[in-house]
Amino acid sequence: MFDPVIxxxxxxxxxxxxxxxxxxxVSTGLSEPSPFLLxxxxxxxxxxxxxxxxxxxxxxAERLAAMLAIKPDEAYLDQLFVAPGYQGRSLGRKLLAxxxxxLPDEIxxxxxxxxxxxxxxxxREGFVFEKEQVEPMTGYMMKYYRWRKQQPTG
Numbered sequence: 001m002f003d004p005v006i007x008x009x010x011x012x013x014x015x016x017x018x019x020x021x022x023x024x025x026v027s028t029g030l031s032e033p034s035p036f037l038l039x040x041x042x043x044x045x046x047x048x049x050x051x052x053x054x055x056x057x058x059x060x061a062e063r064l065a066a067m068l069a070i071k072p073d074e075a076y077l078d079q080l081f082v083a084p085g086y087q088g089r090s091l092g093r094k095l096l097a098x099x100x101x102x103l104p105d106e107i108x109x110x111x112x113x114x115x116x117x118x119x120x121x122x123x124r125e126g127f128v129f130e131k132e133q134v135e136p137m138t139g140y141m142m143k144y145y146r147w148r149k150q151q152p153t154g
Contacts, residue, residue, distance in 0.1 A: 004058040004065050004091065006098045013057060014049070017067045018042030024066075024081035028115045053078065056098070058091055068095045072102060077109040096125055106148045113141040 009017055018041040025041075026033045048069065049055060058066035065086040069079040077099055082091050099107060111119040113132060123129070127145035135142045 004060040004086075004094075006056055006058050006068070006095065009055040009057045009067070013064065014045045014055075015042050016064050017055065017057065018045050020064055020067050020083045021045070021079065021081050023084055024087075027084045027087070028112075028117070030112060030114055048078070054102070056095075058082075058086075058095060060086070066091050066095055068099065070099060070102060075103050075106045075108060077103070077107050080109075092121065093125070100147075104149060106146065108144065108146045110135070110142040110144055113143050119143050119145070 018038060021041045022033060022038050025031055031037060052071050052073065053069045054072055056068040057064045066082040067079060070077050080092060080095055111122060122145050127147045130144045130146055132141055132143055
């Protein structure tokens, strides 16, 4: 039975989180794996932790299956990446449900326009497209999405 536990990431797992991030990112077809990319993502994990990330992992019997990074003060879902070997098992949906428990009223996120699989998934999960804007640091065109808890009609 596949039932990973979502829990806070430990400092000694940051390098593994960077590896999952790279492998998942590469699986989109937007980049090639490289030691340079891996080093950059591993450094970014540490940098973003210092800047207020709340970082979670999906732990499958001591094997990391996914990473989730949010900025709770901004209601921002910054990163959600599932390792390629775990994709297609509803783990992304489980991580998103977990995010909604932490950010119950509203969540916003950005997604690379060329990552159509991801943004179409967010749309199916109730996120509404707001705008597109170039990310100056990467040059990628980003699609901005927002989800708001539906208010009871009465």
